[in-house]
Amino acid sequence: MLNGIWLSFFLAAFAAALWQWLGLGDAEVFSRLVAALFDMARLSVEIVLVLVGTMTLWLGFLAIAEKAGLISLLARLLNPLFRRLMPEVPSGHPAAGHITMNFAANVLGLDNAATPIGIKAMQALQSLNPSKDTASNAQILFLVLNTSSLTLLPVTIFMYRAQQGAADPTAVFLPILLATTASSLVGLLSVALIQRLKLWDPVVLAYLGAGALALGLLLTSLAGMSAQALAATSTLVGNLTLFGIVIAFLGIAALRKVNVYDTFIDGAKEGFSFTVSLLPYLVAMLVAVGVLRASGVLDTGLDGIRWLIEALGWDTRFIDALPTAFIKPLSGSGARAMMIETMNTFGVDSFPALLAATMQGSTETTFYVLAVYFGAVGIRRIRHGLGCALLADLAGMLTAIGVCYWFFG
Numbered sequence: 001m002l003n004g005i006w007l008s009f010f011l012a013a014f015a016a017a018l019w020q021w022l023g024l025g026d027a028e029v030f031s032r033l034v035a036a037l038f039d040m041a042r043l044s045v046e047i048v049l050v051l052v053g054t055m056t057l058w059l060g061f062l063a064i065a066e067k068a069g070l071i072s073l074l075a076r077l078l079n080p081l082f083r084r085l086m087p088e089v090p091s092g093h094p095a096a097g098h099i100t101m102n103f104a105a106n107v108l109g110l111d112n113a114a115t116p117i118g119i120k121a122m123q124a125l126q127s128l129n130p131s132k133d134t135a136s137n138a139q140i141l142f143l144v145l146n147t148s149s150l151t152l153l154p155v156t157i158f159m160y161r162a163q164q165g166a167a168d169p170t171a172v173f174l175p176i177l178l179a180t181t182a183s184s185l186v187g188l189l190s191v192a193l194i195q196r197l198k199l200w201d202p203v204v205l206a207y208l209g210a211g212a213l214a215l216g217l218l219l220t221s222l223a224g225m226s227a228q229a230l231a232a233t234s235t236l237v238g239n240l241t242l243f244g245i246v247i248a249f250l251g252i253a254a255l256r257k258v259n260v261y262d263t264f265i266d267g268a269k270e271g272f273s274f275t276v277s278l279l280p281y282l283v284a285m286l287v288a289v290g291v292l293r294a295s296g297v298l299d300t301g302l303d304g305i306r307w308l309i310e311a312l313g314w315d316t317r318f319i320d321a322l323p324t325a326f327i328k329p330l331s332g333s334g335a336r337a338m339m340i341e342t343m344n345t346f347g348v349d350s351f352p353a354l355l356a357a358t359m360q361g362s363t364e365t366t367f368y369v370l371a372v373y374f375g376a377v378g379i380r381r382i383r384h385g386l387g388c389a390l391l392a393d394l395a396g397m398l399t400a401i402g403v404c405y406w407f408f409g
Contacts, residue, residue: 005386009288013295020296032294040290044282048275051115055271058116061249062098063267064260068253071097081207085197086138088128095124099142106149116271118146118369119376126377134381135374140388141191143373147329147389148187148396149364151180157361160340164348171349172357175403179362181215183396190388281375285367289330298326318401320345320352325359325397329366329390336360355404362396 017033020026065071074097075082082089082096089095098121106114122139129136135143154176162169192199199205253260292298306319321342328335342356366389374382 003380006284006288009292012297013291016295016297016300029295033291036290036294037287040286041283043290044279044286047282047286048279051278052272052275055116055119055275056268057271059120059271060264060266060268061246062101062117062120063270064253064258064263065249066094067258067263068249068256070249070252071101073097074100080203084201084204085141085192088136089125089138090128093124093128095121095128095138098124102146103150106146106151114146115372118142118373122373122377126379129377133378135379135383135385137195139374139377139379140383140385141188141195143370143385144187144191144388144392145184146373147364147366147369148184148392149180149362150184151176151361154361157357160336161343161348161357164340164343164353166348168349171408172354172361175354175358175400175407176361178403179358179396179400182399183363183392186395187388187392190391191384194384194388278372278375281371282368285371289367292330293327298323301326315405317351318355318404321355321359324356325400328359328363329393330368335365351404351408354408355400358400358404359397362400363393366390366393 013033017029020029062071071094072092075092075094078096078100079091082099083091086096098117102114102118102121121142125136125139125142126132129139154173157172157176158169161172189199191197199208250260253263302319302322305322306316309316309319323338324335324342327338339353339356339360343350343353346352366386370382370386370389374380374385
């Protein structure tokens with residue numbers, strides 16, 4: 001499937017460029033396409049350079065946690081749930097612990113920590129995969145839940161809004177929470193339907209009910225806070241949790257007589273060598289995305305949607321935020337740029353800007369996650385992984401539109 005998707009990006013870009021050259025007289029379009037090729041290749045290297053440090057750091061700490069027995073402890077705590085959602089994963093397998101830590105990092109908005117932990121989880125799942133070039137059911141479920149990006153504390157979105165001078169940087173907190181919950185729920189349900197997972201199992205319902213209760217308690221505790229207090233709490237909780245995890249790893253490992261320094265070095269070496277191997281996968285995906293953007297295909301699609309919405313007589317304000325939605329599955333940096341551009345064009349507290357921020361926080365960069373996570377273990381046949389992930393993206397974006405009309409319309 002990746003082969004067809006990748007090829008279609010280039011063919012669509014070439015067809016659009018031919019039309020702009022022969023039909024519209026734009027002789028510079030191919031220059032933009034070639035520039036996009038080299039710009040995206042350079043961006044891929046920059047991403048890997050940043051990721052080298054992050055992977056080296058976190059795989060070092062993960063090695064300490066694994067040797068201290070913390071990963072196996074997390075696996076035992078969630079073993080009843082994962083036995084039902086991922087029946088091919090044996091009881092107490094380390095993959096369950098890595099998956100738990102990855103989800104916790106995503107929930108807290110700790111993107112830099114979530115990626116290396118997620119890759120470690122995918123490697124653990126790959127060790128159980130009987131067909132090494134084809135995604136297993138467990139790997140697909142893990143990928144889809146990652147791309148749906150359930151996030152309780154979208155600190156980076158608050159930061160961008162504050163930088164642009166928003167009167168209330170955290171105004172999008174609840175809209176993002178509702179939209180990302182919808183995307184995660186649809187992602188889980190779509191995978192469960194295809195893989196015939198029994199979500200009505202009492203154990204699964206108990207875990208999901210506990211999660212819903214915790215979410216309700218969190219919303220209740222945050223509801224009475226001022227915007228300033230909420231922003232401060234979000235930042236404090238995220239950073240305190242992150243550094244607290246590091247101290248817990250080191251402290252417990254030291255109590256269990258683990259040589260933390262040597263263990264960290266061993267894990268860090270693995271992180272360095274492994275990250276470099278991701279470069280070909282990133283270059284392949286990002287250059288395809290780059291030429292698609294440079295060809296104007298996305299702009300044409302936006303104009304078509306605007307025409308259709310106007311013909312139906314509906315409100316068209318949400319269309320100005322759609323570039324963020326269109327690009328988010330393809331490029332995180334591109335979507336971030338589109339969000340900031342929307343803020344600058346319409347005003348940071350305008351409806352399009354609020355909606356763009358909500359869309360930015362409601363899902364993950366699907367094709368980037370797919371390229372990195374599956375590329376990390378050599379998966380080429382992704383089966384229903386991309387379809388379910390994009391369905392979750394669509395649910396998050398549609399919910400974002402509805403919720404923003406509710407909150408800000």
